[in-house]
Amino acid sequence: MATTVQNLLTCENLVKSFGQEEHNVLDRVSLSVKNGEFVSVMGPSGSGKSTLMYALSGMDTVNGGTILFDGKDLSKMKDKELADTRRNAMGFVFQQPSLLRNLNILDNIILIAVRSDPKNRKAITKKAIDLMEMAGIASLGQREVSQVSGGQLQRAGICRSLMNNPKILFCDEPTGALNSKTAGEIMDVFGEINKVGTAIVMVTHDAKIASRSERILFMSDGKIVKELKLFGYYGREEESRVDKIMEIMREIGI
Numbered sequence: 001m002a003t004t005v006q007n008l009l010t011c012e013n014l015v016k017s018f019g020q021e022e023h024n025v026l027d028r029v030s031l032s033v034k035n036g037e038f039v040s041v042m043g044p045s046g047s048g049k050s051t052l053m054y055a056l057s058g059m060d061t062v063n064g065g066t067i068l069f070d071g072k073d074l075s076k077m078k079d080k081e082l083a084d085t086r087r088n089a090m091g092f093v094f095q096q097p098s099l100l101r102n103l104n105i106l107d108n109i110i111l112i113a114v115r116s117d118p119k120n121r122k123a124i125t126k127k128a129i130d131l132m133e134m135a136g137i138a139s140l141g142q143r144e145v146s147q148v149s150g151g152q153l154q155r156a157g158i159c160r161s162l163m164n165n166p167k168i169l170f171c172d173e174p175t176g177a178l179n180s181k182t183a184g185e186i187m188d189v190f191g192e193i194n195k196v197g198t199a200i201v202m203v204t205h206d207a208k209i210a211s212r213s214e215r216i217l218f219m220s221d222g223k224i225v226k227e228l229k230l231f232g233y234y235g236r237e238e239e240s241r242v243d244k245i246m247e248i249m250r251e252i253g254i
């Protein structure tokens with residue numbers, strides 16, 4: 001019998017370098033993410049976290065190793081198949097969402113979906129409004145990008161990245177530009193997203209933010225040097241989870 005929870009994403013021995021003389025920015029990284037799992041990635045600046053996210057999501061190529069997503073090898077895909085996989089099954093949230101200034105919030109959220117399926121504008125808009133409700137920005141659809149706060153803009157970016165019902169959401173410091181209260185609210189949104197079965201892989205520098213995930217991978221010098229499973233800590237106060245994370249952060253010099 002197959003196990004009930006399958007791996008959604010598995011990489012083995014990923015190697016990435018940016019020049020022949022340079023050391024490997026990713027140095028034989030292996031990891032897996034289960035369907036619906038919420039994993040954080042932490043590590044010092046320059047340890048390779050963003051590079052890992054770009055590699056796992058097929059946004060950048062690697063020099064060695066394999067990435068299996070949903071049973072398929074990303075490196076063996078033709079450009080079109082890779083683009084389709086990314087468009088249909090993956091979402092991305094960056095520290096600063098790049099929304100177009102000449103469109104309002106709603107139009108930004110639906111833009112890509114409408115472009116690929118113009119006849120379905122009505123259903124797409126309905127979906128966007130449902131997501132905006134989930135993210136707490138339902139009333140802001142008609143606002144200009146310049147008329148909303150950083151936290152609201154990030155919520156809009158998250159809605160946009162969920163329009164294709166991704167199986168996995170990659171987030172690179174999604175709360176890095178936000179104050180701690182707003183960051184906590186964004187984490188509540190991620191909690192909702194994760195609850196309905198979307199896997200999340202999130203880079204963060206913040207122990208409190210990372211404490212909301214199920215598992216943390218710690219990177220240093222292009223390697224995963226430690227793993228912390230948090231479900232064992234879930235019964236405890238947030239404070240004790242954060243203490244444990246900070247202990248490891250000190251250990252590896254974050």
Ligand SMILES: Nc1ncnc2c1ncn2[C@@H]1O[C@H](COP(=O)(O)OP(=O)(O)OP(=O)(O)O)[C@@H](O)[C@H]1O
Pocket residue numbers: 018025043044045046047048049050051052
């Ligand atoms: N396009 C590139 N060309 C050359 N070197 C690069 C490139 N992108 C990243 N690097 C190098 O790879 C290393 C890892 O970078 P990366 O952006 O993955 O780090 P990070 O862990 O995300 O850091 P931070 O926490 O500061 O965002 C760094 O030494 C960086 O200078």
Ligand SMILES: [Mg+2]
Pocket residue numbers: 049050051172
């Ligand atoms: Mg980075």
